[in-house]
Amino acid sequence: MRPDQPAPGVAPVAAPERVFGIIGHPLGHTLSPLLHNWGFARMGVAAAYCAFPTPPERLAAVIQAVRALPLAGLSVTIPHKETVFPLLDDVSALARATGAVNTLVWEDGRLTGHNTDVIGFLSPLLARQTPVRSALLLGAGGAAKAVLAGLKDMGVADVLVANRDMLRAEALAAQFHV
Numbered sequence: 001m002r003p004d005q006p007a008p009g010v011a012p013v014a015a016p017e018r019v020f021g022i023i024g025h026p027l028g029h030t031l032s033p034l035l036h037n038w039g040f041a042r043m044g045v046a047a048a049y050c051a052f053p054t055p056p057e058r059l060a061a062v063i064q065a066v067r068a069l070p071l072a073g074l075s076v077t078i079p080h081k082e083t084v085f086p087l088l089d090d091v092s093a094l095a096r097a098t099g100a101v102n103t104l105v106w107e108d109g110r111l112t113g114h115n116t117d118v119i120g121f122l123s124p125l126l127a128r129q130t131p132v133r134s135a136l137l138l139g140a141g142g143a144a145k146a147v148l149a150g151l152k153d154m155g156v157a158d159v160l161v162a163n164r165d166m167l168r169a170e171a172l173a174a175q176f177h178v
Contacts, residue, residue, distance in 0.1 A: 016040075016048035019070065023054040023062055024077030032075060047072070054080065063087040066104070067111060074104040076113070081142045088113045097149045100142040117146030122154065134158035140168040148176045 022032045036049030052074075054062045059080055066074065076084055081100040085091055088101070089110035095101045101113035125132055135151050137144055140163035151159055159178040163169035 017046040018072040019048050019050065020073050021050040021052050021071060022075040022077060023052050024080060025053055025055045027051045027053045056083065059083060060087060076102050076104060084113060094118050094149065098146040100145055115146050117143050118150040121147045122150045125154065132156050137161045139163055140172040144172060148172065152176055
């Protein structure tokens with residue numbers, strides 16, 4: 001068998017042109033690699049999506065490695081959505097407003113943090129024919145901050161924040177003046 005040929009019964013695997021991933025801790029529960037890789041294969045995109053388990057004490061070292069490796073982008077999940085800020089070159093205005101980064105991409109050679117939760121939440125609301133005048137927000141975590149920032153951006157002034165921990169709900173409401 002020649003080294004440039006796959007072993008008998010093994011399909012050849014093309015090297016991905018781009019590699020993406022997710023950082024967080026723990027990551028044993030995440031379906032992100034499965035979903036992204038299925039989507040890449042379905043769409044014919046030569047890319048791979050990998051999980052990079054990153055305990056909090058290793059975050060700075062992992063971001064340093066990201067700068068050295070040819071990674072196209074990363075998803076960021078708990079517990080790093082807030083602690084990754086000082087390790088980045090730039091952070092979008094929306095990520096700053098929400099206080100959370102969930103996506104890292106390279107923009108003009110700079111590692112930039114974004115928050116895509118707002119766009120994901122707002123898209124169906126913006127498609128509605130009737131304006132949103134009030135909202136009930138369930139939760140007070142990172143995604144709730146993004147949703148509340150989006151609602152405020154849409155001009156929704158009447159927002160009630162509900163959470164198991166009343167102090168967290170009140171703090172979030174105060175942060176966004178609702």
